[in-house]
Amino acid sequence: GEDVEQSLFLSVREGDSSVINCTYTDSSSTYLYWYKQEPGAGLQLLTYIFSNMDMKQDQRLTVLLNKKDKHLSLRIADTQTGDSAIYFCAAEDGSSNTGKLIFGQGTTLQVKP
């Protein structure tokens, strides 16, 4: 089945760019997602990308997809202290017909002032 991997921790200074990386195994995943989770809260959808796209930009967020390498990244420009959270990459399970998502372990982003 699908396996999604992320690095566990990233620390940046306020104002710098953050890049969070993710790899997945199922090439049939149609959509790939980035979610943000703040302490004690549910998940907030940040953005998603369709598998036939290479890049998607939404304000400070840029998603890059390398389908050949099954690599997804999320770049946050001008990172702010309010961006400190856990970021989850998720991929659709291509073998499921129910929209099942497989999540990575989450990357904790620490933004230092």
Place this chain on the structure above:
Amino acid sequence: GAVVSQHPSWVICKSGTSVKIECRSLDFQATTMFWYRQFPKQSLMLMATSNEGSKATYEQGVEKDKFLINHASLTLSTLTVTSAHPEDSSFYICSASRTALQETQYFGPGTRLLVL
């Protein structure tokens, strides 16, 4: 739009009791709802997928007699943890989507369960 709520947000119960958690889609009809469990500092693990009016589909290793799921309407799904034990203490999160396929899942704020 696409707001999902959960109730309660916090629950503490005694071992052996049952706890019901509600998940509601507030401004859309959810054909499919998903229930996840999250342990501290870990990822979300899908427990089950429920479609309105039909039986839930449970992931491997999830006891369906222990975690009862009911998706009675297009805006409400419930998860009942029966005869709860301390090892059931966790953060339970639901999500909802309008359709099963290729549709974004919108997540609720989560319910933290502590079983004493």
